[in-house]
Each structure stands twice: as structure tokens, then as C-alpha cells.
Amino acid sequence: MIAAHWKDNVVRWILLAAASTSIVVVILIFLFLIKEAAPFAHHPGLRELFARRWNPVSFQKESFGLLPLVTGSLLVTALATAVAVPFGVIGAIYLSEVAATAERELLKPFIELLAGIPSVVIGFFGLVVLAPWVKAVFHLATGLTALTGALLLALMAIPTIISISEDAIRAVPMSYKEASLALGASPLQTIWRITVPAALPGIIAAVMLGMGRVIGETMAVMMVTGNAAIVTFSPFESVRTMTATIAAEMGEVPFGSDHYRALFWVGIVLLLATFAINLVAQKVLKRYRLAHE
Amino acid sequence: MSKARTERAFFWLMRGATYFIVLAIAYIILDIVRHGLPAISWRFLTGFPQKSGAEGGILPAIVGTSCLVIGAIVAALPVGMASAIYLSEYARQGAFVRTLRLAIVTLAGVPSIVFGLFGLGLFVLFLGFGASILSGSLTLACMILPTIIVSSEEALRAVPQSLREGSLALGATKWQTIYENVLPYSLPGMLTGSILGVGRAAGETAPILLTVAAFFLPKLPRSVFDQVMALPYHLYILATQHPDVEKVRPMQYGTALVLLVLVLGVSLGAIVLRSHFRRKYRW
């Protein structure tokens, strides 16, 4: 319908090609992970991944069971979420509903700062300061435990949770709050009975995105969780997460070996897990945004 | 009025929780600064590592990180900005745009170590670049692409639609309108968003672990195919794998401080720039 000028058309195609890069990269990521991991399915076979031990370097029999790694990730993630959610949600509520504007203008960027600290620096801090502290307080043999890792991860997830939850809380229409206050409810009652429930989908999405970040975190956990690939649910034991496994072992592994390919499988599981969490979180966020337009 | 009392107690609890986080952040930063400052010296910043990194300086790591970051930006910025322009100005609702947005969100959520595996598989092995600045930069570029796209698109959408309409009504083509009347006002916002991407790229360890990093390389890189030291990786090895961990503590703290200053400085710069430009362009 519209007679376009040729230069405009060329520009449009260039921009389109550039935009497609994102799609291409995602496809390539999946492709190359599968490419390196696939031969494992032949030999020793995918069933090996379901074994109960991860012992890839052994003179007798190598085991490539992902279970200890998965439980390690789950344990650390669960603990981190348990710590991050209360602090994160309460922090978000405080910042959006209770804090004075000047206070918020100061605190918010400061907390965003935390999100900017490289994970290796946080891991370093955990190693040198937090781990000995944990060891002393809980009388453990070593401070390199799931708990230590969880505490660091919580710190890293909190800015994400606060940021997105705060957006969700600010999006709750003024009219709800006014109606509640007009009925004689106190500010605190209004917050807990009206505002937070209304913002709940957004808060849940925030928590899920925080969890996604936690599961994918590598350096900080690698430096403080002790790296023992065992199946345990005690926070005071050393564990191994999926991320740490890849990072720690990839450097030493011979190319093309079963161990090498098993590590790529760990990567695939990791990718699928974070993809699923992020997808669900985005859907929740989208529905929440539509409901409040 | 006991109810008011309980309310106030609750508020103080919430205040406490929030400030506890603030204190934790402050503690971490102060700890690094306190222990890292003594290690900083001219020799530290400009010298080469000696005795397996236990002494000397970290210049190669600083240079290495800079090379990686510059490479990542050179690769990701044009592609990211172009993608954002497409999404904001040209895209129409449809399957392609939906897929594109899904891809961007997915990329944003991929764990950094998985990027490392990807970089290993594609750049190091398949394309044969080997462990090099090239592989590392390209991997980092893929990682920061979503950040650049999202913040650039935001900057573009901040330009009021009335400007575009006014230009089109005067007979300008779509690209003329974008080039003359949208880009000039969104460029600052796009750039500050990209600077945030730079900060991220500088601090990441996992992607470069598998694609570029070397630990003890007491010389500067000469080509993009060289391996290189990097600050985050250097800190990691010093902290976890050096045989004499206690002795090199000052080096560790020094490296951590340099990295922290670099990353936070860049982020701070971006935030300052952003508020400066917000004030400059009132609509």
C-alpha cells in the first residue's frame, strides 16, 4: 500500500537482521550444548545420569549421576530463597509504602549497587569473612557449607526481588488504598490486607526471577559451598551445585571424554531449569500487568 | 492506644530488615576497601605478576579485562541498538516479534556458566578461535546483549509519539524520522544502558573461565587470538587455588578492590549520566 523509498527498505532489512541475532544465539546455545552432550546418550547412556553418585574421576567405576548435583543446587536455592524472600519482600514494602521519598531516593540506588558487585568479589568476601564466621557460630568443622553459600546467594537475589516487587507494589492503584483508609483501616492494615495481596502476582514473579538468578549463580557458590558431591539436606554440610561442578571440573577434563560430555548434560539441565522458571515468571508478570492497566 | 504501638513496632521491624541489608552491603564494600587499600600501589597497578602471582602487579589482568570489555561492547552495542530500534519503531504484533521477545528474555536468564559452555562449544572449538580474547569477547557480547536491547528500547520509547507524527506529516520517510527526530534524543539513554552492560561484562568470571582466561601470563596480549589474564579470574584463582593462600591475601584484596572500583565506578557513571540526560530533555 505504501510506496517506500529504497533506502528505507534497506534499513529495515538491516535492522531486522540485527534483531534476529538474539533468536539465532538462543538456538545456537541449545544446538551446541546438545552437540557436545549428545554422544553421551550412546555410551555410556542417558541412564547413567540418573545414578545416585557423581564420581566422574575414579579408577574403579565412574559414575555420572546428577542427583547429588541437583540436590545440591536445590538445597542451596531453597535456603537462599527462604532467607531472601522475607528480607526482599519486606524491603520492597518498606521502600514503596513506608519510607520517605528522600529515604527511598537514597536507599534504592544503594541496594541496586549490591546487584552490581561482581559475584566473584562476593564469593571472595564469603570465603574470607563469612565462612569463618559460620564455622565459629555453629561450631562446625568447616565454614564451607550450603548455608554459607545460601547466605551469599540471598544477598545477590535480594536486589532483584526488591526491584521487581517494588514496581508491583507501586502499580497497585491509589484508589484501593484510599478506599481502605477511608473505611478506617490503619496504614499497616491497608498494606497487609489490600496492597500486598493486590501486588502478589508481581511479588511472586519477582521471587521466581530471584530464584532463577540463584540457581544460575556460579562463582560465589563455588568458592564457599565446599564442593562435596553428596546428597544431603543439611545446611551445615558441604555440597556441590550444578553450576560449580561445571566450572570446577571443566578445566581439567579431557576433550571428548565421557566426563566432558556429562558436564554438558549438567549444563543442559541447568539451562532447562532456569528457562522454565523464567518463562513462568514472565507469564505471571504479563498477566499481572494486563490486569492492572 | 496499643494498636498504634504495635503498628509502630512493625514499622520499626521493617525498617530494621531493610537497613540490615544496607548494612550488609556497606560491610562488604568497607571490608574490601579496608583490606584492599594497603595493597594498592603504583607497582601493583602497573607491574607484572611475579612468583605465581604472590608478588608484583596485576597490569596484565587490568589490560586483559579492558580488552575483553571493549571487544564485547564493539560486538554487542551495534547489534543491540539495531535490535532495539527494530523492536521499538518497526515491529508489528505477530509471531516473529513474540519469538524475538521470548529469545531476549531467555538470553537474559541463561546462567553465566552455560554461556561459558556455549562459548567453548562454538567459538573455541567449532570456529577454532581457541582460548582467546576473541572467544571471550564474543561470549561476553552474547551475555550482555539482552541488557543493551532492553535499556535501548526503553530509551527509544521515551521519545514522545507526537515527534514522530510531526515529522511524518512533513513528508519525512520513516528512517529520516528515526534518524533525525528519535535517535538524537534516545542516544544518551541507549549509551547509559550499554554502560551498565559494560559493568556486568567486566565482572563476570564464568563465561571467560572456559573461553579465554589464563592465570599466570606475565606479558601483554598482542592479538585477539591471544589468551589473556582477567581481573575476576585472577581473584578467583588467587583466592582458591594458590598454594600459599594466606600469604597472598593482600594481593587478593587488592585485586578485589580494583575490580570493585572498576565495576561500581562504571555503574555509578552510567546512573549519573542517565539523570543528567533525563533533566536535559524535557518534553
Place this chain on the structure above:
Amino acid sequence: MTANSPSEVKIEVEGLNFFYGPVQALFDVAMRIPARQVTALIGPSGCGKSTFLRTVNRMNDIIPGARIEGKVLIDGRDIYANGTDVVTLRKKVGMVFQKSNPFPKSVFENVAYGPRIHGAAARPALAEIVERSLRRAGLWDEVKDRLDASALDLSGGQQQRLCIARALAIGPEILLMDEPASALDPRSTARIEDLIGELRRDYTIVIVTHNMQQAARVSDFTAFFYEGQLIEFGRTKQIFTMPREKQTEDYITGRFG
């Protein structure tokens, strides 16, 4: 509904139906707008007058889902025919928006923008065009000493006259104005209305207004729209004193709208 036109017909519309996606906004509109006269489009909110205005310079094209049936002929040529160059069309048909939208550039750059993108580049030539357009728009005396100041520093009325100057700078034959004075104070409104009276000598002007007194003051011909249909079209004097349709009479006497 043909007009009692004294001279040529500049814009002729036949069987125009317009859709925003599944919703129809204009129903079978037919009209002949005479050249070098002021034609006012009146009607209650949402009756389609702005939509109709925007079909004349194909500004509706940028709305996703917009669809048109029928013909819009300018100087006898259908502007929706295949192969029409929209850019050239918009050089011929200028537009002034309801809310003035000067670019965040200097006064000079705002007016020079149009000529510049259409090829003129030499500064002396541009300066001449800018001065000429600003004089036409009755703004030259107020801004001639601050051509390089930001356009956003001008008052509301001045900004709107700047937008008119900007539209004039590309040398159009037709001027479309979408409620150009609705956001202005009475004095600025009066100035714009005087301006329209002067511009009428050289341009065909189509103006959308919700202010009936303004339509009566300013226009030669009036078209009354209601719910997407053209109810009546004729000389302004006739429409306002002896309307043929009852709906027209009801609207004009204020019974609704």
C-alpha cells in the same frame, strides 16, 4: 451531498469507508472540498472527523490495523492508488496537530526541518524559506531575534504558530488542521483564526473543530459528521441558518454534542 462550489474541487472523496481493525469508523463518505476555501468539519466527539482528516494525508497508515475502502482524489488523482508516493503526498498536504508538537530543536531548525529533508541544504536558501514561513504564520516579529533559541521556550500560542510555519515551509497546497486552537487561550485562538483567514487566499484549508462558533467565524464551507457518517455538507452560512437535516439542526442548536 455536493457543494455549491464556486471554482475547482481540490479534494474529492467517493464511497469512503474506514476501519480500525474490525471497527468501522467512517461509513460511505462522499464530499467535494473546494480549492482555496476553508472547510470546517464539525460534529460530536468520536464522530470520525479527525479520522477523516487524517485520511487526506494518509497519516492513518501508521496505525496498525487501519483499512480503507473507496477513493480520495486530490486534483483528480486517487492518493490510495497503488504506487502513490506518500512522501510527495505529504509535501503537498501539510498538517497541524491539536497539541502543538515542536521538535526539541531551535526555532530555525524546526521550520527548516521540512525543506531540509526534502533536499534543500544551503543555509541562505533555508534562511529565506524560514523567514518567509514565519512571516506567513505571523510569528516572525516575535522570534526574529531568537531563531536559535529552543522552540520549547515559546508560549503555547507561539508554538502552535511555529507548527503552522513549519507546515507552510514545505510549500503545501492543502493545510489540514486538527483542532488547532483547542489548547490555547482566547487571545491566541483569535490570532490563529485571523491567520486562517489570511492563509485561505493561497491554501485549501480543512479544519476540524468542536467549537461551532469558531466554525461559523472562520469557514466558508462546513461538513457535519455524526457517528462516522457525513450528514450534511454545504456553505457555512446555509448550514448554520437553514440546515437541511434535522440532525444538523439538533447539533447546531445544542440539543446534543
